[in-house]
Amino acid sequence: MCRLELDHVDSMARISRRRLVAGIAGLSLLALRAKAAGHVGALALTCIDYRLVDDAVHFFDGMHLTNEYDQLSLAGASLAAVSEKFPSSNKAFWDHVQIAKDLHHVKKLIVLDHRDCGAYKVAFGKAFAAQPDAETMQHKSVMLKLHAQMAKRHPDLAAEFYLMALDGSAQRVL
Numbered sequence: 425m426c427r428l429e430l431d432h433v434d435s436m437a438r439i440s441r442r443r444l445v446a447g448i449a450g451l452s453l454l455a456l457r458a459k460a461a462g463h464v465g466a467l468a469l470t471c472i473d474y475r476l477v478d479d480a481v482h483f484f485d486g487m488h489l490t491n492e493y494d495q496l497s498l499a500g501a502s503l504a505a506v507s508e509k510f511p512s513s514n515k516a517f518w519d520h521v522q523i524a525k526d527l528h529h530v531k532k533l534i535v536l537d538h539r540d541c542g543a544y545k546v547a548f549g550k551a552f553a554a555q556p557d558a559e560t561m562q563h564k565s566v567m568l569k570l571h572a573q574m575a576k577r578h579p580d581l582a583a584e585f586y587l588m589a590l591d592g593s594a595q596r597v598l
């Protein structure tokens with residue numbers, strides 16, 4: 425190749441390199457804008473219980489929601505949203521449903537209760553159901569209440585309700 429041809433090849437390589445760099449920068453800018461616009465699939469409501477923090481993350485990962493959900497943790501989860509025993513939690517829950525919709529356009533609420541929940545013990549006292557089937561029904565009754573309030577206040581949001589055992593396994597209740 426003559427000198428002129430070599431110069432030409434070199435300048436073409438430089439241009440395509442520059443285009444590649446600009447392309448990558450453009451892509452990351454787009455990715456940043458997408459993050460800033462913030463569309464995520466769901467708002468997750470969990471209990472605060474330390475025993476199941478990692479299991480909850482694993483559960484949502486399993487739903488293919490890794491870094492794609494807002495999370496709100498309030499003692500009792502479903503109970504926090506609707507129990508008259510926890511009025512400040514009720515307010516925090518409904519405020520955050522609206523915030524998650526406004527900021528991140530969530531389309532679904534996913535409620536993750538768990539067994540042996542201290543908040544359920546506080547709210548139900550002696551009526552707290554420690555037997556698995558009765559415990560499931562107790563959570564279901566609270567979840568039904570929340571489901572009805574969601575349908576009334578946010579009919580545009582879907583809602584799913586799960587109950588997690590202390591070994592991290594979860595079952596859908598509603």
Ligand SMILES: [Zn+2]
Nearest residue numbers: 471473541542
């Ligand atoms: Zn709990």
